[in-house]
Amino acid sequence: MAVMEITEFPERVLKEVGAAVEEFDEGLEKLVADMFETMYAEEGVGLAAPQVGLSLRLFVMDCAGIKLVAANPEIVSVEGEQEGEEGCLSVGKIHAPLKRAERARLRAQDVKGEWFEREAEGLAARCFLHETDHCDGTLFIDHLSPLRRDMVKRRFQKMKRWR
Template identity: 40%
Template structure:
C-alpha cells in the first residue's frame, strides 16, 4: 500500500519560480508535510524534493543522500570549492537531463526534523543534491544553467506530469 502522494509541480507552474521564506518553527502540520514529501519523493523515484515543487513557499527540502530520508530546513551554503560537471534530472522537468557544473565540496548548515542546527561537509553527489534542492528554494531551475538560446528546444522535451 502506498501512502499519500503530493502532486509535483511541473515547469511552467509559477510556484517553481518563487523565493521561499524561512521556517521559524516545527509544527505538527510541518512534520506531516515532511513525511508526505518523503513518501512522494520515493514514489516518484527522486533523490530530493523541495517545498516549492509541491507548491509550498517555505525553505525546506527532503532528500536521500544514501543514508535514508533526510529533512533539510532553512538550508545554507557557507564554503564551496572544486568543480564537477554531471548530468542532473529534476522531478519538475520530466524527460530532461542537463549537464550542470557545481562545486565539488561544500559546507552547509540546516535545521533537522527537531529544528536542531546541523553543520556538515558534503562532497560529490551529496553536495550536488543539496545545491540542486537549495536552488529550488530560491526559484532556480536546471534550465537556468543552459544558454538562453538552447532553452526553447529543451522546453519542448518536457513531458506532461505523469502522475496527473
C-alpha cells in the first residue's frame, strides 16, 4: 500500500466528470487500498479518485460509522436539510458553512462490482453528497455563494504560499 499525493484546487482533474469504473479487478482493489491509506494519512473522512489525480467515478469513506467503497455512485434520493461546516482535502481543509440534505440514499458498486444501496444521515449523508459530487467534477466550494467561495480560495492561496 502507498500514500498517494493529493490533487489540489484548481487542478483540472477536479473539474472533470470521472469515467465509469468498468474493471473490478486486482488493480481496483490495490487502488482502493491506497486511497484508504491516503485518506487516513490525511485524516480525511472521504476521498474520491479525482483527488488523487484519477478521473474516475470512485470514492472511499469512513465517516460516522459508515465505511465503504463506492464505484459509479449515484444519489438516488435526499430528504430534509442540515446546517454544518464542510471542508475538503483538495482545498486545504478550509471549512465553510454549507447546507446539505439531512438524509441521502446512495446507490453504487462495491469493489467486487456488486450494486448496493445505503442510507445515511447527518455527517455521513454529507459525506455521500460531497464525494459523489467529486465524481461529477463538483467541489463543495462550487455550492457556496461567490463571496464565500472567493474567501475560501484566497485563504487557500495564502496557505499554499506559506508551506
